[in-house]
Amino acid sequence: MPVAKIRIYPDPVLQTRAAEIEKIDERVVRLAADMAETMYAAPGVGLAAPQIGVSERLIVLDVKTPEGEKELITLINPEIIEAEGRIVEEEGCLSVPEIRENVARAERVLVRGLDLDEQQREIEAAGLLARAFQHEIDHLDGILFIDRISRLKRGIIQRKIRKLIQEAQAAQDDGSRLF
C-alpha cells in the first residue's frame, strides 16, 4: 500500500468541509488502508482524509493499547454525539509541522460512525483517544488545532509557518544551482 503525501497548512483542502461518504466500496477500503499506512509511517496517532488531499469524511486513529499494541480504528462519517468535561493539553498536527500548542478539548466523547463493513459503531473515548477523535473530526470540518487557540498565539504561529515555508523554498532554490 502506498504511503501518501501529507498536505501541509495552508493547503486549501485542509480548510474545506469534507463531503459525506455515501457508498463504502473498494475505493473507500483502499483509501482507508492508504491512510493507515501513511499514519503509521509519519508516525502519528490519527489522520483524516483531507490530510492526504481527499475531501471526504474518513478518519483513522491508533493511540495503541496500554500494552503498546496496535489498535486501528477506521471511522466513516464520524460524529461526536456526546461530549463532557474540559481539559487543556498540548497537541500537534502532521499538517502543521513543528508547532505544538495547548488546546482545550472535551475530556470524554461518544463518537458514532460507520466501519468498513457498513456497521454503525459507537465508541466512548477518554484521554488521548478522545483528543484524537476531536482533532480528526475537526479536520473533516476544515478546522485545524491552530484555529482553536488565541488570536495572538495564532498570529505568532502563522508568522513562524511563513518563515518555515520561505526557508524551505530558499533551500530548494539553492539546490537548483548545484550542477
Ligand code: NI
Ligand atoms: Ni491533524
